[in-house]
Amino acid sequence: QVQLVESGGGLVQAGGSLRLSCAASGRTFNNYAMGWFRQATGKEREFVATISYSGRVTSYADSVKGRFTISRDNTKNTVYLQMNSLKPEDTAVYYCAARTTYASSSTGNDYDYWGQGTQVTVSS
16 A cells, blocks of 8 residues: 655746655555646646656656656655746646556556545646
């Protein structure tokens, strides 16, 4: 069983930055691909970013490419999402997810564990 706990969300003005963290329990974190997803009110969950178990392979949604960066520290069992140049349309609950395999994925159904989410609100 893996538990994921997100933190770092909050209220920020457009153009600002936030860094989300996701702390994972368990000794096999470095065997898991990780992902960030988000869900805005009234909308379906959407992919944001994903990273392979080693951190060498990353992928982003077109809407965040060039603004967000996913990274991980396997010594701390933590994955991060650095969000820069935030826009009001980035407002959503952001979820961290773990996939019990090496390869990253942009498909939510490929993930086995999910965090409780952290709210990000970007004001205009």
